[in-house]
Amino acid sequence: MKLSRLVQSISESPTLAVSALAAKMRADGKDVIGFGAGEPDFGTPQHIIDAAAAAMNNGATKYPKPSSGIPELKSAIQDKLKRENNLEHDTDDITVTVGGKMACNLLIKTLIDPGDEVIIPVPYWVSYPEFVRLAGGTPVFVQGSEANGLCVTADQIRAAITDRTRVLMLNYPSNPGGHMYHPDLVRSIADAVAGTNVTVIADEIYDRLVLDGTEFLSFAAASDDAYARTITVNSASKTYSMTGWRIGFVAGNRDVVKGVAKLDSQASSGAATFAQHAYAAALNGDQSCVDEMRTAFIERAACMHERLNAIRGVHCLKPAGAFYAFPNVGGTYERLGVSGSTDFSQKLLAEANVAVVPGVAFGMDDHVRFSFATSMDNIDTGLERVRAFVEKH
Numbered sequence: 001m002k003l004s005r006l007v008q009s010i011s012e013s014p015t016l017a018v019s020a021l022a023a024k025m026r027a028d029g030k031d032v033i034g035f036g037a038g039e040p041d042f043g044t045p046q047h048i049i050d051a052a053a054a055a056m057n058n059g060a061t062k063y064p065k066p067s068s069g070i071p072e073l074k075s076a077i078q079d080k081l082k083r084e085n086n087l088e089h090d091t092d093d094i095t096v097t098v099g100g101k102m103a104c105n106l107l108i109k110t111l112i113d114p115g116d117e118v119i120i121p122v123p124y125w126v127s128y129p130e131f132v133r134l135a136g137g138t139p140v141f142v143q144g145s146e147a148n149g150l151c152v153t154a155d156q157i158r159a160a161i162t163d164r165t166r167v168l169m170l171n172y173p174s175n176p177g178g179h180m181y182h183p184d185l186v187r188s189i190a191d192a193v194a195g196t197n198v199t200v201i202a203d204e205i206y207d208r209l210v211l212d213g214t215e216f217l218s219f220a221a222a223s224d225d226a227y228a229r230t231i232t233v234n235s236a237s238k239t240y241s242m243t244g245w246r247i248g249f250v251a252g253n254r255d256v257v258k259g260v261a262k263l264d265s266q267a268s269s270g271a272a273t274f275a276q277h278a279y280a281a282a283l284n285g286d287q288s289c290v291d292e293m294r295t296a297f298i299e300r301a302a303c304m305h306e307r308l309n310a311i312r313g314v315h316c317l318k319p320a321g322a323f324y325a326f327p328n329v330g331g332t333y334e335r336l337g338v339s340g341s342t343d344f345s346q347k348l349l350a351e352a353n354v355a356v357v358p359g360v361a362f363g364m365d366d367h368v369r370f371s372f373a374t375s376m377d378n379i380d381t382g383l384e385r386v387r388a389f390v391e392k393h
């Protein structure tokens with residue numbers, strides 16, 4: 001059957017594809033260690049599951065009303081933004097979405113017209129360029145350098161802005177880089193976009209997973225100008241280990257978040273009602289579950305950093321946030337006889353049963369992404385396999 005040009009023009013998410021391939025190899029009896037999954041390896045905390053069950057028992061099994069989000073969740077989000085992000089938003093400036101992915105996708109569709117440009121720092125989360133292309137826009141890539149901790153500079157952003165620039169996508173802590181933007185850098189980027197027509201989409205879904213003690217400054221909290229031009233995205237997925245609940249939100253300029261709600265009313269009719277109650281319980285409840293996860297990620301980040309840097313031809317910045325290490329493995333390519341990160345990842349999976357995501361999916365072909373949302377035992381065994389794989393060649 002003929003498929004639309006639109007569907008043919010986009011690629012399947014490579015991160016989901018790696019997880020699916022590793023799962024298939026495991027089902028075939030192979031002992032695969034997966035560093036592909038972008039989801040915490042912890043269960044959703046019990047009090048959140050209990051809140052969802054109670055909500056279902058109380059009838060939260062119908063369409064969410066309004067489709068832009070139930071009032072209890074909007075007010076829990078409002079409190080979260082004030083408490084954790086120093087942001088004051090009216091509940092009318094918040095729209096609940098089916099996860100952070102839908103939030104970003106609908107935001108791009110709400111903000112850009114064909115031909116508009118969207119600035120995307122590299123490395124980037126795989127889906128951003130696809131969202132821009134789906135909306136007929138043009139991604140404009142700005143390269144973060146390893147010397148600058150993979151961050152882009154304010155001058156680079158300034159230089160990338162043209163008459164057609166409509167949006168700047170920012171994401172820190174970062175997927176895939178595991179890097180953080182220091183508050184001084186955040187403020188200087190806020191200065192670079194001040195007075196322009198650029199709207200900033202601040203994807204802050206890892207805001208509670210800063211691992212190196214750097215202060216997290218929400219982009220919208222950087223200045224009054226930044227507050228006015230920023231739409232903040234967040235979700236339950238990473239903070240509360242709720243990836244399967246599919247729930248997130250956008251907050252900011254009322255016209256924009258209402259635009260997202262309008263699109264979503266025709267796309268999904270809103271996020272599952274009981275998941276909305278669960279997210280409200282997560283935001284309003286005891287936060288020690290988040291601290292426990294973060295503590296585990298801090299320990300794993302240190303181990304990943306040390307073990308990866310001990311491998312010949314590999315060097316890696318210490319992950320400062322999220323749960324990803326993004327080593328440069330380009331120094332191994334010649335010895336391994338591989339042409340890039342896809343080749344490297346395929347050979348590693350075939351010869352050592354270790355799954356990683358090729359960095360080319362994130363715009364950097366000398367790198368691969370390791371998610372350390374997996375046990376210390378898996379990290380230990382997996383990294384020993386990677387070392388042996390690289391060094392046997």
Ligand SMILES: Cc1ncc(COP(=O)(O)O)c(C=O)c1O
Nearest residue numbers: 038099100101125175235237248
């Ligand atoms: C940077 C970033 N943004 C958004 C998402 C989407 O998350 P979700 O749709 O599960 O909220 C992800 C998921 O991996 C991500 O890494």
